[in-house]
Amino acid sequence: VLLASAVPAGAQSSGDATIRPADVGGWASSGGAKVFTKADLYGRIDGGAELFLDLGFEQLTVQNYTKAGDGEITVELYRMTDSTAARGIYLAKCGKETRDPGLTERHTVSRHQLLMQRDRYFLQVNNNSGAQANQPALVAFAGALAGRVPADGPVPALALLPKAHLVPGSERIIRGPVTVQAIYLLGEGDILRLGDTLTAASGDYAGTPSGSYTLIVAEYPTPAAASAALAYVQKNLDSYLKPSKTTDATLVFQDYDKKYGVASVSGRRLEVRLHLVKPPV
Numbered sequence: 042v043l044l045a046s047a048v049p050a051g052a053q054s055s056g057d058a059t060i061r062p063a064d065v066g067g068w069a070s071s072g073g074a075k076v077f078t079k080a081d082l083y084g085r086i087d088g089g090a091e092l093f094l095d096l097g098f099e100q101l102t103v104q105n106y107t108k109a110g111d112g113e114i115t116v117e118l119y120r121m122t123d124s125t126a127a128r129g130i131y132l133a134k135c136g137k138e139t140r141d142p143g144l145t146e147r148h149t150v151s152r153h154q155l156l157m158q159r160d161r162y163f164l165q166v167n168n169n170s171g172a173q174a175n176q177p178a179l180v181a182f183a184g185a186l187a188g189r190v191p192a193d194g195p196v197p198a199l200a201l202l203p204k205a206h207l208v209p210g211s212e213r214i215i216r217g218p219v220t221v222q223a224i225y226l227l228g229e230g231d232i233l234r235l236g237d238t239l240t241a242a243s244g245d246y247a248g249t250p251s252g253s254y255t256l257i258v259a260e261y262p263t264p265a266a267a268s269a270a271l272a273y274v275q276k277n278l279d280s281y282l283k284p285s286k287t288t289d290a291t292l293v294f295q296d297y298d299k300k301y302g303v304a305s306v307s308g309r310r311l312e313v314r315l316h317l318v319k320p321p322v
Contacts, residue, residue, distance in 0.1 A: 065185055066178055070104055077100070079094060079099075082094065092219055095216055095220050099120045100120045101117060103115065111170070115167040119163040119164070119165070123161050124160050124193060127158045127161045128147070128214060131157075132212055134156060137149075146159045153167070155182070155183050159191075159193050160192065161194070164183060201260060203246075211244045212242065215243060215259075217235065221233055221241070225302075226281075227313070228279045234269065239261065242258055243255060243256060251314070252317065252318050253316070256314055259310070264306075264309050267308065268306050271290070271292065271311055272289075282296055290307075292304040302315045
């Protein structure tokens with residue numbers, strides 16, 4: 042109902058501009074779809090475009106729907122570069138998930154809004170009136186979309202995070218300065234040297250022998266590249282962070298909250314543990 046046919050992974054940049062959602066449960070499209078690209082995304086998302094662009098954004102299609110006596114629903118379909126980018130947006134925005142039994146995709150829904158991720162698409166359905174009676178319609182729109190885009194793809198970066206003691210829902214995808222700084226300000230710019238080609242991940246951990254902390258993990262093509270990334274962090278560490286130990290494989294620092302951080306390299310992997318109450322042994 043939302044899409045005339047499945048949108049192939051290699052669709053042209055204008056492909057989603059032709060989407061004309063049909064009537065969904067009595068909700069009819071109102072006016073034409075509006076399309077936003079990288080160049081004009083700031084005009085649609087005031088202060089939030091940086092996150093989408095940092096993760097990998099291609100195109101946004103927006104369509105309004107009306108139903109007599111029930112107000113208006115707005116469907117925002119974000120086409121990202123891949124399923125990792127779409128999952129990254131979803132994880133950054135979903136908060137504590139409230140799921141509907143009618144959907145199997147990764148989603149959360151309230152009477153005001155539904156967020157869903159499937160393949161490289163991030164869907165946001167807004168109930169502009171806020172009426173509780175419209176919540177099933179949000180689910181109906183999501184269900185219609187889910188059956189008309191490809192199955193969800195893998196997100197390999199999340200496999201970098203150890204599963205033991207990982208706090209559910211705390212996972213985040215890191216691809217550039219905006220997404221890493223949303224976790225922690227290690228330094229300015231591409232502090233992890235991801236170079237627009239690598240993807241890191243972060244998560245919160247609790248109940249470990251070291252207590253609670255946040256972990257960032259990045260994997261590089263070679264051990265030399267991982268070591269170079271650590272050296273870059275050491276050289277460009279934010280001025281509010283005070284180094285206490287520096288070696289070729291380790292950096293220990295204290296932050297503005299008097300908590301500790303440890304960046305270390307092992308093979309091709311760089312790990313950064315943050316918010317440690319006690320200094321590492």
